[in-house]
Amino acid sequence: MTKRVVVWGTGFVGKMVIAEIARHPFFELVGVGVSNPDKVGRDVGELCGLDEPLGLAATDDVDALIALAPDALVHYGPTAAQADDNIALITRFLRAGIDVCSTSMTPWVWPAMKLNPPNWIEPITEACEAGQSSCLTTGIDPGFANDLFPMTLMGLCGEVRKVRASELLDYTNYEGEYEFEMGIGKPPEHRPLLENKDILVFAWGATVPMIAHAAGIELDEITTTWDKWVTPVEVKSAKGVIEPGNVAAVRFTINGVFNGETRIQLEHVNRVGADSAPDWPTGNDNDVYRVEIEGSPSITQETAFRFTDGSGRDAAAAGCLATGMRALNAVPAVNDLPPGWVTALDLPLIAGTGTIR
Known part of the structure; x- marks a missing residue:
């Protein structure tokens, strides 16, 4: 079954992942969100440096993206330095019943960590409960390289x-x-x-x-x-x-x-x-x-x-693509899990359905 996804972010990681989704048999890109007003309205293929346009315009209209009812938001937004913005955006999707797989808020890799402030944790917990949705944060380090x-x-x-x-x-x-x-x-x-x-x-x-x-x-x-x-x-x-x-x-x-x-x-x-x-x-x-x-x-x-x-892309770029693909490839597993926080300990083996074609 094809998974319909909205991607937030066309930065270094988001661009590479979108290029992969464009030719992936298992994922359908139905929307792309951006926070930079200069990117709004531009074709996503152009923003990501693809050879051809995708016929899909980037938008900052969160309600319009939610209305698409995707299977998941795959979030490559800013780092935890902009925590308030990330939390505000992610909770809107979660409350609408849309699962979120993100690479941004690295302390969320283990939400139970004592240093996580309550105002970073409670809004997500409440949004997952309200929308019966799930939230995963992954990455490379912190993330799969050290968990x-x-x-x-x-x-x-x-x-x-x-x-x-x-x-x-x-x-x-x-x-x-x-x-x-x-x-x-x-x-x-x-x-x-x-x-x-x-x-x-x-x-x-x-x-x-x-x-x-x-x-x-x-x-x-x-x-x-x-x-x-x-x-x-x-x-x-x-x-x-x-x-x-x-x-x-x-x-x-x-x-x-x-x-x-x-x-x-x-x-x-x-x-x-x-x-x-x-x-x-x-x-x-x-x-x-x-x-x-x-x-x-x-x-x-x-x-x-x-x-x-x-x-000619270097090892750092390859690691960034792996980071992004871990979040994307986790979507089917996150969809199948009970509502709430998701960590590496909750995920099954993710073998990358559709990667061999």
Whole structure:
């Protein structure tokens, strides 16, 4: 059965997903919502850089999109920095009985996380109840790279002494915001937003208590570490030049402590330039997500996202497409689940119906 979807957002992720939907046998794109007034009324194919128009105009008319009665809203809106706008939009669809699969509000990956403020949780809970609808937030990290992947591998073990999920990426070609959040490109004395423990755990640590819950334990505490690497030479990137003496790599961890030991760990090593922070962890390949389990048995898994279609798109773009497709491909499963919050622990195996054709 074809699933009729409305997509909100034609940014970097939304554009790539819409291109996939346009040729997908299982999903029908019935509407596209945008918040940028300059995009309203324009053909979605044009907005997404497709070869042909789709005959579908982008709109900011939420009521009109709801009136289409889609099977789901697939939401690639702004980040949690615009939480109020996201909540206002998503609750309108949920109250209308339309399920939502989103990649925006990363703390919602595990709504039960204690740091989630009530005014972020209660409106969604109430809207799901009113509309008998469901709401899933997923992503890559936070998301499937540090919830689905490690928990799947943990199911192969008799004992897990430690599980670590790592993002090991080179940001050379990345054009998104990292100066303010991570301090890359800034002097080492600059204290970026995510260096604050509570903000770091809130923004990216939701999968730590999720894994603990899945393993049947209650964590003693969640701790963090933050390290910076200062470049002695100029480092060139898509965003310009990082001058000598400024930060060209960061490494941080979010640690779930149980019985006095770190048992669950999320690690990020984000560098600009392959030669930056040479002593810090790297993958067997560049730009990978790695899961390491110390246990019985011990397991190591590395996942690399790539385009092999000759388009020249880099690993970061491939990871972004995977992020978006996880939300889209989850629509049938979310439709079949009871109303309310949906997390990775509620989803069945999603094999990607219609991907082989």
